[in-house]
Amino acid sequence: MNRLSLLISLFLCLAPLSIMGQDTVKRHVLQEVQVSSQSAPSETYTSTPTQVVTVEKMEQTGAVQLSDAVKQMNGVTIKDYGGVGGIKTMSARGLGSQFSSLIIDGVAVNDCQNGQIDLGRYLLGNSAYVSFSNAQHDAPLQSARAFAAGNVVMMETQCPSFREGRPFNLKVGMEGGSFHLYSPTLSWEHRITKKLSYSLWGNYITSKGNYPFTLYYTTSQQDSSSRERRENSKMWMATADANIFYDINPRHKITAKAHYMQSRHELPGPVIYYSTKNSEHSEDRLFFAQTKYSYTGSRVKAQAIVKYQLTDDLYEDTATASRTLNTYRQQEAYASGTVVYRPVEGLKLSLATDGAYNTLVSNLAKNNHVERVSSLTVLAVAYDNSWLSVSANGLATVAEEWTSSQLRQSYRRISPYVGFNVKPFRKVGLRLRYFFKENYRIPNFNEMYYYSITRELKPEKAMQHNVGVTWVMPRMKSRNEKVESRLQLVADAYYNRVSDKLIAIPVQNMFLWSMINLGRVDIWGVDAKADVDIAFSLCTLNIGGSYAYQNATDRTDPVSKTYGHQIPYTPRHSGGASLYVETPWVDFGYTAMMVGSRYYRQQNTEDTRLKPYCDQGLTLAHTFEFRNGSKLKLKGQVLNLFDVQYEIVRSYPMMGRNYRVSAVFEL
Structure with missing residues (x-):
């Protein structure tokens, strides 16, 4: 812990230097629940459960990768193969990673090869x-x-904002x-005119990833063991991002x-x-270019x-005499149009x-060229006022695909959605919601x-039901108005049924997967979270807690040995806790993520059980x-504070205690 003590001492010594001459009694004011510089989705006014990680919270938690932000979401399960460069995928409510869509600036990122991001x-x-x-x-x-996604992760690029008299930010x-x-x-970031600006952003990250772990030679982990280091874990990744913002009127x-992203892992x-x-090892290249035009009229x-x-992906294994080299190139041309008409208020x-x-x-020898043409069409209706929000839509899916081996597939389906959010009491911040x-x-x-x-592999069909309640306590102020507080509670219960569920099981390594249809899976669960904000004259305090229960079981064949067993890599119990303190001297953050026991095979036994961890x-x-x-921002982090050894995926030990420090200068 010597490095942690040194880090704390450094911050406590340096922090007062920057506040000399400043007003140390300025009052911290709580922000509104829905306030965001770019209209982040509301967590309480929607019919579908929504969680938001703002840029402020990203800085508080030291989130770097998208997975760092997503794992803060209640009820989300992350598959992580360890280290900075390990593959990281997500699932929620037992639906699997392929049901989750990533949308960047309103445009979906697609992966037709493996369907998961x-x-x-x-x-x-x-x-x-x-x-x-x-x-x-x-x-x-x-x-x-x-509209078609089972779960949606949205990333929004920061729009440039400029100080008066300065048309750039560095x-x-x-x-x-x-x-x-x-x-x-x-x-x-540069403002060319009042209507036109652009931003450029680049990052390079590299790591050896050779962290230590304990190798146990028995499943009980009670007998002989040895201290080893992760090998063959080097990685690098370069990312470049360019954006144009043009407000015509x-x-x-x-x-x-x-x-553009290029990496080697x-x-x-x-x-x-x-x-x-x-x-x-694997090598990846990803490039996409997208343009969005939007029109906002009175109706x-x-x-x-x-x-x-x-997207270019390369996989190579040099262990065997016959070197294995697989290459994949996928391309997509995509167009979308949406019109919303408001006939009455x-x-x-x-x-x-x-x-x-x-x-x-x-x-590959077979099916080395695959093509797909697909179309999605949605008709939707929505009504909202100060106390009620109701929406419904129907989605038509049409797709045709064919391969170089003359295999052809066709898909047709119409899928409905309905949801509402209602505020039953005018003066109480209580809301009820439901969706199917x-x-x-x-x-x-x-x-x-x-x-x-x-050719027997069938499409998955999922039905989702959710009923929930949200409550936002009105702002409370002390008599002298030096303390201000707010409380938000959210709870949802859900039932999902998946037919012909596709389960991905890693075989040999993290790059190769085998797929099976389970038939039917039933998922029952509860998600609950609470957030408390308290503002004092010298600091602000945020306390958060969450809990998720998920019972996702195989219901395909009553005589099967796996009937009623929890599906692989799905914890029944999980949760989190957080504490953030912002002061004029130092900002402090603490996070804890708890995950209960899981099973890495369809059959749940003591031998296939993965231990819980925090x-x-x-x-x-x-x-x-x-x-x-x-500005100069300094930050230090201690991750996996108590050096817990655990596995998210079987036989892939995660990183123990590790440290990060960063400095960011803004001009």
């Missing part, structure tokens, strides 16, 4: 907020893909951490984004008794989107339609044509403000 590929450095919604984002003006940052982690960042707006492989070495709102995406009618053309080319949604998920190319080469972290930060308006 690696959250470790996306960084938060220029994000305004990240939100997560079960079922769908509760808004009529969105793409048909957003930000330079450097982060370092344990096991040779280095990550420089550069950000530039108050009604017309155009935004454009170009994004050594794949450490599973730790199995005396085998800790591996010789595999009509509309948006149009065009996008091109290119409170009533909105909308039509959204998407079209996409996808190709996947590989060097049906989802239809087409198998991705990996599932259908590669490692599970079968991952805790500390953050210390301070911002030095200078007279010319520039």
